[in-house]
Amino acid sequence: xxxxxxxxxxxQVFDKLENDIITGVYPKGEILTELKLVEQLGVSRxxxxxxxxxxxxxxxxxxxxxxxxxxxxxxEDLEDIMxxxxxxxxxxxxxxxxxxxxxxxxxxxxxxxxxxxxFSKHDLEHMRQIDDKFHDLICQLSKRTxxxxxxxxxxxxxQRYRKKSMENDQRLVNMIAExxxxxxxxxxxxxxxxxxxxxxxxxNAKLNMLERLKNNG
Amino acid sequence: xxxxxxxxxxxQVFDKLENDIITGVYPKGEILTELKLVEQLGVSRxxxxxxxxxxxxxxxxxxxxxxxxxxxxxxEDLEDIMxxxxxxxxxxxxxxxxxxxxxxxxxxxxxxxxxxxxFSKHDLEHMRQIDDKFHDLICQLSKRTxxxxxxxxxxxxxQRYRKKSMENDQRLVNMIAExxxxxxxxxxxxxxxxxxxxxxxxxNAKLNMLERLKNNG
DNA sequence: ATGCGTATAATTGTATACATTAATCCAAAA
DNA sequence: TTTTGGATTAATGTATACAATTATACGCAT
Numbered sequence: 001x002x003x004x005x006x007x008x009x010x011x012q013v014f015d016k017l018e019n020d021i022i023t024g025v026y027p028k029g030e031i032l033t034e035l036k037l038v039e040q041l042g043v044s045r046x047x048x049x050x051x052x053x054x055x056x057x058x059x060x061x062x063x064x065x066x067x068x069x070x071x072x073x074x075x076e077d078l079e080d081i082m083x084x085x086x087x088x089x090x091x092x093x094x095x096x097x098x099x100x101x102x103x104x105x106x107x108x109x110x111x112x113x114x115x116x117x118x119f120s121k122h123d124l125e126h127m128r129q130i131d132d133k134f135h136d137l138i139c140q141l142s143k144r145t146x147x148x149x150x151x152x153x154x155x156x157x158x159q160r161y162r163k164k165s166m167e168n169d170q171r172l173v174n175m176i177a178e179x180x181x182x183x184x185x186x187x188x189x190x191x192x193x194x195x196x197x198x199x200x201x202x203x204n205a206k207l208n209m210l211e212r213l214k215n216n217g
Numbered sequence: 218x219x220x221x222x223x224x225x226x227x228x229q230v231f232d233k234l235e236n237d238i239i240t241g242v243y244p245k246g247e248i249l250t251e252l253k254l255v256e257q258l259g260v261s262r263x264x265x266x267x268x269x270x271x272x273x274x275x276x277x278x279x280x281x282x283x284x285x286x287x288x289x290x291x292x293e294d295l296e297d298i299m300x301x302x303x304x305x306x307x308x309x310x311x312x313x314x315x316x317x318x319x320x321x322x323x324x325x326x327x328x329x330x331x332x333x334x335x336f337s338k339h340d341l342e343h344m345r346q347i348d349d350k351f352h353d354l355i356c357q358l359s360k361r362t363x364x365x366x367x368x369x370x371x372x373x374x375x376q377r378y379r380k381k382s383m384e385n386d387q388r389l390v391n392m393i394a395e396x397x398x399x400x401x402x403x404x405x406x407x408x409x410x411x412x413x414x415x416x417x418x419x420x421n422a423k424l425n426m427l428e429r430l431k432n433n434g
Numbered sequence: 435a436t437g438c439g440t441a442t443a444a445t446t447g448t449a450t451a452c453a454t455t456a457a458t459c460c461a462a463a464a
Numbered sequence: 465t466t467t468t469g470g471a472t473t474a475a476t477g478t479a480t481a482c483a484a485t486t487a488t489a490c491g492c493a494t
Contacts, residue, residue: 006485008447033475044449049476050270057274059366066457066475080308080363087304091297146297146374149276150367157363223455225477250445261479266446283445283487437494447484454477464467 010047013037014054021060021070022159028072032061058153073157075213081154082206088151089135089202090195093182095142097191104141105187111137112183115176127172128162134179138186138198158209165209174204227264230254231271238277238287239376245289249278275370290374292430298371299423305368306352306419307412310399312359314408321358322404328354329400332393344389345379351396355403355415375426382426391421 017037020026037048052068055061061068073081096104111134118126132155139148139155166172178201185194234254237243254265269285272278278285290298313321328351335343349372356365383389395418402411 010447035475045476046448046450050267053267053270054274057271059362063476076361077363080361083308084305084363084367088301091300144293144297145276146294146301146371150301150371154363154367227477252445262446263478263480280446435494438492440489440491442487442489444487445485447482449482450480452477452479454475456473456475458471458473460469460471462468464465 008047009043010050013041013043013047014051016041017051017055018058018060018156021055022156024160026070028070030070031064031067032070033067058156060156073161075210078158078161078209078213081158082202082209085151085154086199086202086206088147089138090199092135092139092142092144092147092151093186093194093198094191095144095147096138097186097189097194099143100141100186100189108134108137108141108183108186112180115179119172119176124163124166127166128159131162131166131175131179132159138182161209161213165205165212168208168212171204171208175201178204225264226260227267230258230260230264231268233258234268234272235275235277235373238272239373241377243287245287247287248281248284249287250284275373277373290378292427295375295378295426295430298375299419299426302368302371303416303419303423305364306355307416309352309356309359309361309364309368310403310411310415311408312361312364313355314403314406314411316360317358317403317406325351325354325358325400325403329397332396336389336393341380341383344383345376348379348383348392348396349376355399378426378430382422382429385425385429388425392418395421 017026017032026032032052034045034048034052037052038045041048052061056063056068059071061070063069111130115127115130115134118130135155136152139151142148178197182194182197182201185191185197234243234249243249249269251262251265251269254269255262258265269278273280273285276288278287280286328347332344332347332351335347352372353369356368359365395414399411399414399418402414
């Protein structure tokens, strides 16, 4: 018998709020109070509180005396995030190559195709989502819980700033090529190559992001 | 006017449960149900639920159909934790050296003294706590939120296995010496040295832990 | 014996009332 | 004008009742 597993209200509220923060519906500095969210979302405080606490733990919001304030990330944060990813994300690709399954490979290939599709449409919003999905999926397919749990929150935090770094058309072309190379290494089961290509890929992304950040002030 | 800020029941419950899991009061596999905890702790389900959700996010427990099950960590987890720490913990020491304050230095020095005091008493339980405190404090004093948030959960997860690695007396002596060297580098403001000493320290700890784990089966 | 289905019990999910705490505002005094 | 005190308001913290779900036990048919 198939199990239904309706997602709980708390999960739905969390997903919605996380997405709204990432996409800028609630910009940095916005104050979220439980009561306002009760009105807006039409559910009771209980699931809302649970969602807020999870967002708090991910450092997307923080208590501020009066309600929860939506946090931004500083240049220092971004620097640290990319430095950590530069050191760790290669491990994810390494184990993804080691533990890959046919199903996982198919999933990953689908991402590769979508990324080229959205690029041909110049759809930056979906490009951002797909880029994130690519890196999240590799973490997941690595089958290494600790690595996944360490990296995924960092991916979440950079999402808001990813779109800006995608306005550079040349970087987009390079990104797609780098993803493709990483995919090929994983598909070939060459863990060491996947690892070093990934580290280099993050390094490139970091340089591009920080440069953009400096130029935009 | 001084602010009081009594910690909430939810915080207290979280701290207690986290500590009980870390110290083995609730061993791996133990099932925690909200109702049992209500009886044991004498508070309502609301703060208990909040605490459980936070423990879940730290991967110390997981939902299991019937209640929440206390998770252990596998050898793979331990390997990943120490590999990640090996790559990142140096950054924490680096920034701790850069951003150090007199007060912070005093705090850190106090830890150094306590560690030698407890060693002279052969008090392994406190040694474990102090070791953890040392690394947590450096993360905190680095003033780099992302680095702190990335490392602290990893420290929590290894606590349970730290005591075992402290049964090696020679390792304890080395550990104290390594901590002292890291402290001196930070106090001297030599960020690069603090970073490399820390990386080496974690490498040593990793080797010792994995070896112990193999020997004990 | 074994598998199936239903009744029952146990557990979590949600809403809400009440308690407590913290922020705000305004009036009065320095 | 600034500050201070307290009343008021608004927010979160906590407990609890009720709903929905899931596990379990048991009887029945095969």
